[in-house]
Amino acid sequence: xxxxxxxxxxxxxxxxxxxxxxxxxxxxxxxxxxxxxxxxxxxxxxxxxxxxxxxxxxxxxxxxxxxxxxxxxxxxxxxxxxxxxxxxxxxxxxxxxxxxxxxxxxxxxxxxxx
Amino acid sequence: xxxxxxxxxxxxxxxxxxxxxxxxxxxxxxxxxxxxxxxxxxxxxxxxxxxxxxxxxxxxxxxxxxxxxxxxxxxxxxxxxxxxxxxxxxxxxxxxxxxxxxxxxxxxxxxxxxx
Numbered sequence: 001x002x003x004x005x006x007x008x009x010x011x012x013x014x015x016x017x018x019x020x021x022x023x024x025x026x027x028x029x030x031x032x033x034x035x036x037x038x039x040x041x042x043x044x045x046x047x048x049x050x051x052x053x054x055x056x057x058x059x060x061x062x063x064x065x066x067x068x069x070x071x072x073x074x075x076x077x078x079x080x081x082x083x084x085x086x087x088x089x090x091x092x093x094x095x096x097x098x099x100x101x102x103x104x105x106x107x108x109x110x111x112x113x114x
Numbered sequence: 115x116x117x118x119x120x121x122x123x124x125x126x127x128x129x130x131x132x133x134x135x136x137x138x139x140x141x142x143x144x145x146x147x148x149x150x151x152x153x154x155x156x157x158x159x160x161x162x163x164x165x166x167x168x169x170x171x172x173x174x175x176x177x178x179x180x181x182x183x184x185x186x187x188x189x190x191x192x193x194x195x196x197x198x199x200x201x202x203x204x205x206x207x208x209x210x211x212x213x214x215x216x217x218x219x220x221x222x223x224x225x226x227x228x229x
Contacts, residue, residue, distance in 0.1 A: 004156075006156075009154070034217070034218075036218075041202075041222050041223045042204065042220040042221060042222050042223055043157075043204075043218075043220050044220075045217050045218070045219075048217060088156060088157065090157075090218075101159070101162065102147075102157075102159070102218060103159075104149075104156040104157040104158070105156050106154055106155055106156040107154075107156050
């Protein structure tokens with residue numbers, strides 16, 4: 001059964017702290033791993049990772065994938081209150097040899113206090 | 115205007131009623147999905163469709179049905195709503211495999227409460 005696990009499920013930090021969110025996966029026919037940020041309603045796309053060891057960066061956020069150990073991390077440096085959100089990790093897999101599909105983890109709820 | 119539009123955004127109904135949630139998209143994507151989100155459970159796939167003639171069950175399809183009326187429209191029905199179907203529902207789209215970036219584009223969500 002395809003599965004994505006995230007840890008921690010909840011995290012409270014203060015502004016300026018650095019956080020690391022973890023995502024491990026067991027996904028057959030793996031294609032890529034995706035990170036999303038969900039603030040109030042719709043998740044918004046952060047990163048897609050397909051290759052091991054290549055860090056992707058966007059401002060204070062960065063992410064990396066380890067396909068051998070089947071995990072990914074999302075780092076946020078110098079956190080701000082606007083980073084407060086649920087961070088979702090998803091495995092993108094090939095289904096039935098033609099389709100892609102997504103398996104989501106439960107999310108990490110990050111709260112950044114002023 | 116949003117690329118993926120869901121209606122209604124909020125709905126309160128009673129047990130046993132039939133409910134339809136509608137989704138339309140202007141992204142021109144072939145692939146459309148319905149997800150359900152409950153607190154602490156992430157997003158669970160209900161149904162997905164890779165083109166107009168294609169309908170597939172997801173991991174939690176029991177109690178739900180879908181219709182893909184056109185490339186741009188994908189509706190979700192609850193034939194006889196029950197309280198444990200109270201949740202936030204998301205429609206999403208993605209490109210086909212030839213141009214697949216792996217990104218899902220989400221609607222704003224439809225919050226359904228079944229009393």
